[in-house]
Amino acid sequence: MKTKTTNQTTPFNLSWKIAGKAGEGVMVISKMVAKICKRHGLQAFNYLEYPSLIKGGHQTGQVFANNYQASCQQKSLDILVTLNKNGFKEHQDEITPETLVIYNSDAGPLDKKKYAHLTKKIIEIPFLSLTKEKTGSVNAANIAILGASAYFLGFDTEISKKIIKDEFEGKNEKIIKDDLIAFKTGFVAAKKLGQPIKKTPQLKDKQILLTGNEAVGLAAIAAGVQFYSAYPMTPATALLHYLAAQQENYPLIVKHSEDEIGAINHALGASFAGVRAMTGSSGGGFALMAESVSLASMAEIPLVILEAQRKGPASGLPTWTEQADLSFVLTAGHGDTQRVVFTPGTVAEHFELTIKAFYLAEKYQIPVFILSDKFILESHQTMIKPKLEYNHPRQSIIKSAPADNSFRRYKITKNGISPRSIPGQDHGLQLTNSYEHDEFGFATEEIKQTTSQVEKRTRKMNDLIKEIVQPYLVGPKKAEVTFVCWGSTINVVSQLICNQSLEKKKTVNVIHLPTVWPFPKKEFTKLAHKAKKLVMIEGNQSGQAERLIKQETEITFADRIHRYDGRPFYVEDLQDWLK
């Protein structure tokens, strides 16, 4: 991702948040606000926080949108909509004297003086009773909130209404009608209480809005995935849902498996039979899959795996983020297991690298990981609309086998890639084997055959490393501090750099690692050696990527920033650190 700061138009941004209980429609409204921003041609980021329960608790959605770069949430808010008083307490650090707080007065009378030290701009709207009065039920109360928000943010009403219609497309007409009434109700109520605080500009909409999970799913479709098997686990579940829904549109089978061991093994079986296959889980579920990562490597079966990190260890904080499965994913699987580990940053990079993952998996007959985390997998982010047509021809699969039955599945080759046959091909008989094997696939314990197969598999990495995505620098060439990050953290650091450049400051740049294995030693060393002060930033306690870098390059860091409380990094926190 390259930060674009050359935009000639006046910078415009908005930061909106909603807080309520699970089950009050917080998440859907937040996504709709982000989508309305996108339809206005803005970049948008929608960050969701929720506890691991179905009803109650405290849940938030927050949208940061602008016309230059919106790659993460912003702490300070222009608007906070709170459905109860809890919102004041929970988000006091995000309320500034300029923040407009919209309080749902159906939650009880409010003593505004109590919160005057936070902001004096508090308005009260009884969203539930107003909606009930106009539509006969409180079901659409969240759309009334959307109406009030649209008014204060200066959204185009037609765009907002279109989003409502699109969101509830396929539902019965009464629901859409009530939603439109509720929207107007909220809008009118807001109008009586004050002036809009923003006038959202209208630019050309060239983007799509989707989560990291959805980007992985969309890219998997683009790459020709035909089989996905998984067992539900936050934050990988949304990929299962997305692909399951695509079964009616594409030649695709999605299997909700009996457990994660089954999930990875269904995918390996499907891949053996010749279709492009994928599995996914979070750390705990992936732990169960580890033995079969080893199988994929040994038997040389292509496989793409999404490892969606959440806060561990064990059950940890199920709905919160972390980057602490890196060391595990790098070594999961007994023996000298070969693998590729991608750590995409933006949603767009998730799309790009997932396509690449399928290509590399098939060509090199190897497990390829997309290692990501809750923060970006469950956040919505805009990306430029991708092209619609894709062509991904077969890699390393034979067209036909010699009629004399001399086909060798594990043929020793110079580049380590052996030709692969798939069941159904005449004369292509082969034994895909978890045991060490000879060139036909029959088990062997013989010294020379063992060594030559081990070395053959290792040789594949020589060409493979030339095809990985190299680390890259974001921000000015020279800076006081060079951050190093991997995975989703780039979204926050590059936002900081973008914000700095708007203020004509050039104190920070960042090296982002979209691939951590095979480790891109050469390119990383080149970039790191230009840095004045290297600072590692990663979302774990133990400094896993820093350890990896030291192991691979002997490069050491001047300082480090870790976060391990389940929350993502914030630009504001990094600014404080820089002071």
Add this chain to the structure above:
Amino acid sequence: MSCTITTSSIKSPITPTWCPGCGNFMILNALQKAFVELELEEANTAIFYGIGCSGNMADFNRAYGFHSLHGRALPNAIGAKLANHNLKIIIVAGDGDFYGEGLNHFISLARGNHDVTIIVHNNSRYSLTTGQSSPTTKKGIKTKSTPMGVIEKPLNPITTALTAEASFVSRGYSTKPSQLIQLIKAGILHPGFALIDVIQLCPSFNKEENHPFFAERIYDLAETDHNSSDKMAAIIKAQETKKIPLGIFYQDKKSVPYHAQLPQIEKQSLIDQWSAEINIKTAMTKFK
């Protein structure tokens, strides 16, 4: 046109490494004979093997094969069947493999009625690891891992399969090859989850349960008035302990396999629908 499997084509260049007198020889022969008699196509037959003495059969068949991990042959096989349901899929596993390590796969996937044939080599021992107790070892038997005798009661594979909704449940015996061939053939022809539990002699680690032991206990269900479409009758038969019934306990004649219930592969298998060219417009609808 694909070649049909013949007695010579199915033989691999590798000589079996099993102990003399091992029941696996008989099971291998029965399997190969069943393939030949059914005239299965070489290219469209795939065998999935677990880990154990039984799984070592992988080297003795010349066929499309997948020698998987302990307990995982079944989920691999089912993935392959969904990817290409034109394949005839056979799973070769052991009692430790299938009733121990892979038990969740067995119970969960039987319910789905996936169209695969499973041959479980059941010798009531972990023989490849030199003779520890297995899930089907009788209570009280002393083995290296249970020197004071097994405390658990043995798992009953037939009852387990029946209650897990398997649509074809049978038992063979390695020393009764002609019946075993017929059971394997019936299992392969059955459109659904077909279990053939095969009592297998292990002359190295289960010397007590030898041929004379079984010879006086076994009898053929086909020679009784057992109705194999009656599931309750099958469950009762499965509980017999003094005598050992062989043959088909239960077969659902109306069995509809899992893959036949997936609309996306109704007309063509998944692999046959493969295309290098993809348009993502539909997949992108919700993101606009």
